[in-house]
Amino acid sequence: MGVMRFVLSPPDRITSEMAQLAYMSGLDRIPWRGACRLIDGKLIFDRDVSESGNLFIPWPIEGYGVLTLSTGCLLERDTPYHLPLELARGEVCHFRNQLADWRNAGLIVPEAVSGAADDAARLFFRAATRPAGSDESVRLAEQSLCRIVDATERLAACYAEQAWTVRRLSHQRRPWLGIDLGTTPLDERTARQLVTPFNAARVPLAWAEIETSEGARNWTVFDRQIRWCKEQELFTCAGPLLQFGPGCSPDWLYLFEDDFAGLQASVSEFVEAAVSRYRGRVDLWQCAGRPNTADFLALEEDEMVQLTAHVVEQIHSLDPRTPLVVSFDQPWSEYLGRRDVDFPPMYFADALLRADLGLSALMLEINMGYQPGGTLPRDPIDFSRQLDAWSGLGLPLYLAVCSPSGDHVDPLARRRDQPLEKGITPASQQAWLANYLPLAMAKPYMHGVFWRQLHDCVPHDFAHAGLFDFHRKAKPALTTLAALGEAVRQWGP
Numbered sequence: 027m028g029v030m031r032f033v034l035s036p037p038d039r040i041t042s043e044m045a046q047l048a049y050m051s052g053l054d055r056i057p058w059r060g061a062c063r064l065i066d067g068k069l070i071f072d073r074d075v076s077e078s079g080n081l082f083i084p085w086p087i088e089g090y091g092v093l094t095l096s097t098g099c100l101l102e103r104d105t106p107y108h109l110p111l112e113l114a115r116g117e118v119c120h121f122r123n124q125l126a127d128w129r130n131a132g133l134i135v136p137e138a139v140s141g142a143a144d145d146a147a148r149l150f151f152r153a154a155t156r157p158a159g160s161d162e163s164v165r166l167a168e169q170s171l172c173r174i175v176d177a178t179e180r181l182a183a184c185y186a187e188q189a190w191t192v193r194r195l196s197h198q199r200r201p202w203l204g205i206d207l208g209t210t211p212l213d214e215r216t217a218r219q220l221v222t223p224f225n226a227a228r229v230p231l232a233w234a235e236i237e238t239s240e241g242a243r244n245w246t247v248f249d250r251q252i253r254w255c256k257e258q259e260l261f262t263c264a265g266p267l268l269q270f271g272p273g274c275s276p277d278w279l280y281l282f283e284d285d286f287a288g289l290q291a292s293v294s295e296f297v298e299a300a301v302s303r304y305r306g307r308v309d310l311w312q313c314a315g316r317p318n319t320a321d322f323l324a325l326e327e328d329e330m331v332q333l334t335a336h337v338v339e340q341i342h343s344l345d346p347r348t349p350l351v352v353s354f355d356q357p358w359s360e361y362l363g364r365r366d367v368d369f370p371p372m373y374f375a376d377a378l379l380r381a382d383l384g385l386s387a388l389m390l391e392i393n394m395g396y397q398p399g400g401t402l403p404r405d406p407i408d409f410s411r412q413l414d415a416w417s418g419l420g421l422p423l424y425l426a427v428c429s430p431s432g433d434h435v436d437p438l439a440r441r442r443d444q445p446l447e448k449g450i451t452p453a454s455q456q457a458w459l460a461n462y463l464p465l466a467m468a469k470p471y472m473h474g475v476f477w478r479q480l481h482d483c484v485p486h487d488f489a490h491a492g493l494f495d496f497h498r499k500a501k502p503a504l505t506t507l508a509a510l511g512e513a514v515r516q517w518g519p
Contacts, residue, residue: 028076031106035164037067039110040085044092044446045069047402048083049363053099055415056370057082057363069109076102082360084402084446085113088168090175091454092395092447094402096120108159110167114150117174121146121181124407128185139184142177146170175405182406182465189468190513200517201467202226202261202474203510205493206426207251209235210484217254219500223511226261227251228312228426228476231304233267233275233296240278240292243299252307263424263476264304265312266353267297268337270320270330273440283323290336297337301344310424311348312389313338316355318371319399327368335381342384349386351424352378356401357390357412375419387473389424390416393488394458395450396430396443400488403446406465417471425466426478428491431455431501436489438482438496444489452495456502463510477507 030050034040045064049057050073060073071081078101085095097116100107121143129135153166194200204226212220220227229251237243255262269275282289301311317334325333334352341350354371362370369377375388390413393400404412416423430445431452459477466472482492493504 028073028102030071030073030079030081030100030102031104032069032071032081032109032112033106033159034064034067034069034109035159035161040064040083043397044084047360047397047446048081049360050079050081052077052079055080055358057360059366060363068106078102080116081109081112082402083109083113085171087175088172090172090179091449092403093175093405094408095171108163108167110164110171111150111153111158114146114153114167114170114174117171117178118143118147118150121174121178121407124411125181128181133185133188135181136184139177139180142173142180146173146177149173178405178407179461182410183461185410186465186468189470190464193468193470194517198470199473200514201472202424202476203463203467203507203514204228204261204263204474204476205480206230206476206478207255208480208484208486209247210481211247211250212254213498216480216494216498219504221258223504223507224260225511225514226263226474226476227255227258228263228265228478229255229308230269231264231267231300232269234273234277236300237276237296240276243296245303252304256307261309261474262307263310263312263351263474264300264308266315267300267311267341268293268314268333270314270316270322272321274315274320275322280323286325286329289323290333293333293337294340297340298344301341305345305348308345308348310386311341311345311350313341313350313352315353315389316391317352318359318367318369318374319355319361331369331374331377335378335383338378338383338385346384350384351387351389352385353389353391353424353426355391355393356399357392357416358401358404360402372416372419375416379419379421385421387422387424388416388419389426391426391478392428393443393478393491394427394429394462395445395447396488397446399441399443406461409462410465410469413466413469413472417469422471422473423469424473425475427463427466427475428478428488429455429458430488430490431492431495431503432490434490436482438485439487439489440485441487441489450490452501452503455490456506459503460506463507464513467510467514 149170
């Protein structure tokens with residue numbers, strides 16, 4: 027058992043909730059199992075290993091909100107580290123490494139970006155040479171963090187702009203920009219507002235909604251959605267056909283909780299019915315979703331892998347011409363710090379690929395800023411780095427993303443996940459979308475991005491994540507998506 031100690035200045039710099047979300051990892055960035063405590067202004071991290079590692083922790087940055095920051099690689103020692111200083115050290119180092127990588131790849135970096143990074147480094151050097159933990163050292167370290175976060179956003183925007191241009195001029199395929207249509211009928215007013223921003227849509231084919239009684243299936247809503255997609259000539263993703271997690275499968279499926287063979291047979295019957303019904307009208311099958319995070323009928327991890335592989339293999343045999351994806355939730359795998367899990371999500375995906383089941387791409391589900399079941403807020407460079415890591419598996423990627431537009435109670439949200447940060451507004455959602463989606467779509471391996479929640483006025487997964495509010499009024503984020511959709515259309519065929 028290893029212990030790492032950090033001093034906070036001031037002692038109430040972060041909340042106990044933020045402290046509990048902290049985790050540590052090695053060079054592979056896969057979280058170690060551990061627990062973090064906040065006691066009298068000290069952060070104490072108990073872990074199962076004693077190796078050197080990086081601490082990741084949500085940290086409020088003035089003007090930028092809460093972001094998950096990282097220290098450098100730290101040795102275990104009895105003397106506590108001063109956390110603001112170590113975060114500044116780590117973030118300046120991470121930025122410089124990314125800057126060097128992108129410059130070597132041909133990125134033209136404006137002087138304003140280099141200047142902001144140099145300012146951050148100078149502030150860190152001054153903080154490091156002041157008495158450890160002194161008010162002046164803490165103040166300089168915090169200023170360094172503000173400057174490096176500013177440089178990070180500027181650098182990411184610079185990369186997105188130049189990479190987008192390179193991808194377009196090199197005649198690479200244009201990415202899809204899509205919206206999840208949800209499980210309720212699409213009204214005409216909303217439908218008209220979706221045509222301009224999007225060239226793709228996802229039809230969820232929610233098993234829990236379709237087959238409330240075993241063997242009695244009602245496809246009416248999804249028939250209409252598929253038909254509308256075809257009328258609008260939208261690239262159509264259908265699924266996930268098997269969504270792991272509470273409330274995602276019919277209630278009667280719990281009859282098979284201790285009968286894996288019976289469960290697999292029931293899943294197979296639904297998959298065959300769905301694929302047979304929509305084959306030829308779907309451009310992408312999302313076979314399964316969240317197999318890495320969900321607690322599903324008390325299945326063991328190897329059974330989750332087996333069931334996911336079975337669904338992929340079955341869909342491929344029924345419709346060998348249509349591409350297949352599996353989606354993985356929480357791709358940074360923060361949950362590994364709090365749960366005993368044998369398969370990190372990337373290992374899970376790698377196992378499916380090695381089985382050669384016919385997967386054409388992978389999808390990452392990122393519900394940014396929600397806890398406990400979402401993704402911790404990340405800066406754009408960390409976001410970019412994670413996408414690049416997943417692309418190393420050798421398949422194209424799709425994203426299914428959302429972020430909150432409010433922090434008050436959402437009575438129609440089915441999940442208990444809430445925004446980590448207070449003071450979130452529709453403008454915050456719009457700003458997040460504007461900073462992160464173009465960055466993702468500029469990547470050469472990114473085939474498409476789907477916003478995964480349409481309405482807040484009907485039952486939905488995540489609080490305030492829709493593009494239309496409780497009164498069916500469009501949020502500012504839709505305007506930004508329309509501009510992004512126009513940029514995609516100018517790309518050409």
